[in-house]
Amino acid sequence: MIQATGVTWRYGANLVIDGVDVTARPGRVLGLIGPNGSGKTTLLRLLYGALRGGTGQVVVDGDELSALPARDAARRLAVVVQESGGETALSVAELVLLGRGPHLSTFQRAGRADHEIAARCLTRVGAAHLGARPFAHLSGGERQRVLIARALAQQATHLLLDEPTNHLDIRYQHEILQLVRDLGTCSIVVLHDLNLAARYCDDLVLLGRGGVVAAGPTGEVLDPTVLMPVYGIGIRRLDLDGAIHLLFQPIDQTTDERTAA
16 A cells, blocks of 8 residues: 655745645555646656655555665565666566566576566566567557566566556557556556546546645546546546546537537
8 A cells, every 4th residue: 555645746946746645555556647737747756756855755555665775665666657768778578577676685686586577477468479579679568568567577566657558559558557457456557548547547636736636436536527627628427338438528619519509
């Protein structure tokens, strides 16, 4: 479990995250949603300790994150960020093996068991056939699978992802998020697409101007009356066969149609 209480962050005089509380529970996928500039990525970076020096507290399984040595934190928190490792000369197998780093001493080399774990993680994400290929030569969807395999190789108890569907086509968007959901770990994911959030997240935190506008189960947060003031667009919600679908249209068009009616 990851719990953040009263987290605040500034870039100079610019207040980006203002007293935010977040709880990510075991076995569930928590989505961070909100318009551009609402602080989603900044909040995620605070939750895994990439940003330090703000106010508030982040606790991971009962231990304060700021007090954890880097190696211990890496054993608990695995992170997948955007476009990570794209220029590396490493092969896919070599890149995934880097995930074993937190479990090795400073001068210890990866052993047979580490190679077996890395191979199993590639198999788990459906990328075993890519092991010998250069990571830089992969497609966007393949890269995301490999980066998730590297995160899994850490054997961490929490997975945090920053816009894992960015630049991916529709098929890969759904495959990647279904993979994350099937892991059954405590996961936090930043998403722009609200329909993807509706399909794959158990819980949501809606951010607006650096603060939490709404938080809770996905079905409760994806309320058009809550979303429309934050996104500034007309939203209609359809619940079909147990799934939530959101339709969007400019507010001025919505107003015109209501007036005409």
